[in-house]
Amino acid sequence: MSSPAPSPVHSGARSGRDVAVVAFAQSSHTRRTDQLSEVELVMPVLHDVLKQTGLTANRIGFTCSGSSDYLAGRAFSFTMALDGVGAWPPISESHVEMDGAWALYEAWVKLQTGEADTALVYSYGKSSPGSVRDVLTRQLDPYTLAPLWPDSIALAALQAQALIDAGLTDERGLARTAVRSRRAATANPHAQLRGSADVEDLLRRPYEVEPLRRHDCPPISDGAAAVILAAGDAARALHANPAWIRGIDHRIEAHQPGVRDLTESPSTRLAAAAAGAFDAPLDAAELHAPFTAQEIVLRRALDLDDRVPVNPSGGPLAANPVMAAGLIRLGEAAALIHRGEAGRVLAHATSGPCLQQNLVAVLESSAGGTR
Amino acid sequence: MTTAAELLAGIPELAGAEPVTRVTIPARLEYTYSPGSAQARFLTALPEKRLLAERCPQCTRVYVPPRGACPTCGIATPEQLELPHTGTVTTFCIVNIAAKGLDVEVPYCYAYVLLDGAHVGLHARIGDTPYADVRIGQRVEAVWDDRRLGPSLASISHFRPTGEPDADPESYRRWM
Numbered sequence: 001m002s003s004p005a006p007s008p009v010h011s012g013a014r015s016g017r018d019v020a021v022v023a024f025a026q027s028s029h030t031r032r033t034d035q036l037s038e039v040e041l042v043m044p045v046l047h048d049v050l051k052q053t054g055l056t057a058n059r060i061g062f063t064c065s066g067s068s069d070y071l072a073g074r075a076f077s078f079t080m081a082l083d084g085v086g087a088w089p090p091i092s093e094s095h096v097e098m099d100g101a102w103a104l105y106e107a108w109v110k111l112q113t114g115e116a117d118t119a120l121v122y123s124y125g126k127s128s129p130g131s132v133r134d135v136l137t138r139q140l141d142p143y144t145l146a147p148l149w150p151d152s153i154a155l156a157a158l159q160a161q162a163l164i165d166a167g168l169t170d171e172r173g174l175a176r177t178a179v180r181s182r183r184a185a186t187a188n189p190h191a192q193l194r195g196s197a198d199v200e201d202l203l204r205r206p207y208e209v210e211p212l213r214r215h216d217c218p219p220i221s222d223g224a225a226a227v228i229l230a231a232g233d234a235a236r237a238l239h240a241n242p243a244w245i246r247g248i249d250h251r252i253e254a255h256q257p258g259v260r261d262l263t264e265s266p267s268t269r270l271a272a273a274a275a276g277a278f279d280a281p282l283d284a285a286e287l288h289a290p291f292t293a294q295e296i297v298l299r300r301a302l303d304l305d306d307r308v309p310v311n312p313s314g315g316p317l318a319a320n321p322v323m324a325a326g327l328i329r330l331g332e333a334a335a336l337i338h339r340g341e342a343g344r345v346l347a348h349a350t351s352g353p354c355l356q357q358n359l360v361a362v363l364e365s366s367a368g369g370t371r
Numbered sequence: 372m373t374t375a376a377e378l379l380a381g382i383p384e385l386a387g388a389e390p391v392t393r394v395t396i397p398a399r400l401e402y403t404y405s406p407g408s409a410q411a412r413f414l415t416a417l418p419e420k421r422l423l424a425e426r427c428p429q430c431t432r433v434y435v436p437p438r439g440a441c442p443t444c445g446i447a448t449p450e451q452l453e454l455p456h457t458g459t460v461t462t463f464c465i466v467n468i469a470a471k472g473l474d475v476e477v478p479y480c481y482a483y484v485l486l487d488g489a490h491v492g493l494h495a496r497i498g499d500t501p502y503a504d505v506r507i508g509q510r511v512e513a514v515w516d517d518r519r520l521g522p523s524l525a526s527i528s529h530f531r532p533t534g535e536p537d538a539d540p541e542s543y544r545r546w547m
Contacts, residue, residue, distance in 0.1 A: 037407025040439045043447060057445050073402030083438060086445020129402040138398065147396045 016112045020235035020242030021363065022228050024331035024338070025049035029192045029223035029319035032128040038067075038077060042124045042224045043084030049120070049226040053238045057086045060228075061116025063093045064107045066100035066123035067323050070135050081124060092116065099123060100225060100327030101288070101349030101359050107229050108248055117234040124224035125323035132220055132322060139352060141256055152353065153217055153291075157209040159262040159354045160293035164211055166263050168300070171211055174292040175199045178215040178317055181292075185314025192219045192319040218290040223321030225328045243334035243345075243363040247275030250349075250359035257354050268301040268348065271360040277302060282362075283342035283369050284309045286329040288349045290316040297355060298348060312336070326350060330361060337365045344369025409439030412451070414522035420515050424489055426450040432490040436524075456513040458486040458493070458530070459538040461547045465502050480505050483547075484530050490546045494524075499531035507547075508537040 025048035033041055050056060057063070063085060067078045078095050087093060092115075096103045100123025107119035127135075133151040140146040163169050179199055185191035196202070202215045228238070235242040251267035251274075254260055272278065285308055289295040295310065304310060311317075313332040316325045326349025333347035343365045351357040375390035406414060409425060413436045416423045425437035425448035432443060433452065441448050463482035469475075480502050483492025497505050498514070509532055516528035 034405040035408055035411075037405070037410060037439060040407045040409070043440055043445070046445070070400075073400065073404065080438070083440040083442040084445055086441070086443060088443040129404055130400055135400060138400070142396065143394065146398070 017231045018244055019108055019111045019229055019231050020244045021334035022230045022235050022239040022242050023049045023052035024227050024335050026190050026225040026328055026331060027223045028190050029221040029321050031220060033126060033222040038081045038124060038126060039084045042081045042122060045224045045226045046084050046122060049228055053228050060118050060120045062107055062110045062119040063091055064103040064121050066096045066098050066103035068097055070138055071125050071127055071322060073130055099323050099349055099351050101330055104227060104327060104330055105248060105250060105359060108245060111229060111231045117231050119229040121229065122226035123324040123327045125321040126222045127220050127322055128222050153209045153212060155257060155353045156291040157212045160211050162262045163293050163296055168263060169296045171203060172199060174216050175202045177292040177295050181311055181315050181317040184312055185318035188314050191314045192221050216292040218316050218320035221319050221321040223319060223324055225324045225331055227327060227331050241338055241340060241365055243337035246362045246364045248361040249274035252357040262354050263297065265297050265301040265355050265358060268298055268358040268360060271358055272302050275360045275362045277346050277360060277362050280344060280369055282308050282346050283344050284312055284336055285346040286313060286333045287311055288316055288326045288329045290320050294355055333363050337363055343367055407439055409437040413437055417522055417526040418520045422454045422486065424452050424454050426452060433488055434491055435486060435489045435493055454486045454488050457533060458484040458511060459543050460507055460509040460511060461485045461492050461543050462507060463497060463505050484511055485543050485546050496529040498529035508540060510535040510538060
């Protein structure tokens with residue numbers, strides 16, 4: 001992107017209490033989980049993340065989850081998943097009808113207030129009961145857009161075509177992104193699609209929605225993820241190498257995709273500036289780009305060149321449990337720091353059609369970047 | 372109340388336009404619900420007139436229908452057990468308004484029945500008795516509907532009084 005990095009609009013996202021991700025867990029993501037109810041899907045992930053810290057649910061200061069009733073096809077579906085937490089005696093708890101990355105944001109705000117020192121954040125998505133392509137049309141303007149049922153792949157194809165028309169990528173470039181992501185996922189035991197045919201082979205395959213082929217689209221996934229946040233000394237006590245959230249911010253663009261320039265993501269750029277992403281070099285980035293073309297948009301908005309590894313986990317092209325895929329980006333970014341593989345990592349999450357709403361966080365080891 | 376015409380009056384470009392007062396936008400999404408392992412076991416036992424429950428290994432509470440997790444302890448409930456068809460009314464109401472799509476004549480009595488050995492009430496109707504006689508502590512038993520046996524709680528038509536003396540309040544006080 002040619003414009004200079006904007007100055008932070010406010011500094012609130014980078015002051016206050018030091019809060020870190022101290023644990024991350026996720027399910028093995030699969031196309032269907034017919035044998036599991038939502039609580040049966042979520043509970044092992046909750047147990048895993050709690051076990052990593054030695055905490056129990058009743059010692060967590062705040063619990064926040066993200067999910068969508070439209071995926072489940074049932075009202076208040078998240079209340080059943082809460083059975084997996086053990087919310088008795090009654091706990092301080094909240095829910096967002098959004099990706100878990102926004103549940104993490106709410107928990108981060110709660111920790112900033114000083115009302116809690118630890119937080120459990122989890123999210124899950126079972127896309128298999130319905131048709132997720134159709135379900136996602138229900139987030140569009142109900143009067144002028146939703147009646148046309150423009151499905152999620154058709155909208156992503158409009159964005160991809162706009163990028164190609166602007167000379168910013170081509171179908172070969174998109175295929176390279178798919179191959180890189182799914183080959184990276186061979187090292188990720190939780191990923192759904194691991195490995196890829198080569199670019200030439202992929203480009204011989206038919207279009208799904210032109211100019212997108214199947215490899216440009218995310219898999220349809222069922223899955224869950226959980227993260228534990230802790231502030232200050234609590235974080236240092238719970239992990240030898242906490243992943244400190246140095247900045248976090250989220251911004252939203254117009255609801256109507258037709259009024260946006262789909263080749264750019266000003267909301268990502270603003271959120272990144274407010275989170276301090278441009279202040280120092282990054283060791284890696286986990287981007288919530290479910291479609292190959294969206295990674296091009298995000299790379300431009302974030303000034304990421306080829307020196308910064310993007311989605312070493314494989315990213316959402318390798319596993320895309322809707323409502324959890326954004327939280328997984330934050331978790332994977334933190335895990336790189338936990339394992340000592342990176343010192344400064346950007347995590348991004350998105351919501352809405354064509355990257356409408358975007359959250360950016362910068363995570364650092366205690367020593368900071370770079371490795 | 373402001374009318375649609377009054378709202379349009381403030382927009383010069385729409386002067387004289389016929390106000391749109393209603394749009395109908397049909398939307399239908401279809402789902403295939405999967406109840407998960409615990410509830411599937413419960414549902415598939417109903418055609419055999421069996422009531423399957425699960426016990427929490429930590430707090431020992433017995434849940435019916437089972438959901439695979441103890442909401443109190445947040446842990447899996449792998450131990451399965453079969454409950455008798457008898458229980459105690461722990462609360463009830465008389466419904467006088469017919470629910471849409473429910474093939475039941477009003478008034479009817481809707482109750483929580485604490486099955487013997489369970490620690491949560493099962494939702495059920497009470498029948499074969501004057502509603503004025505229904506009371507907390509009353510002993511009841513399941514009446515199965517042989518024409519509707521299937522993987523659904525509709526397999527139980529209703530519960531009816533057994534005629535036993537009322538249960539000791541101490542036996543159900545904690546589980547109301």
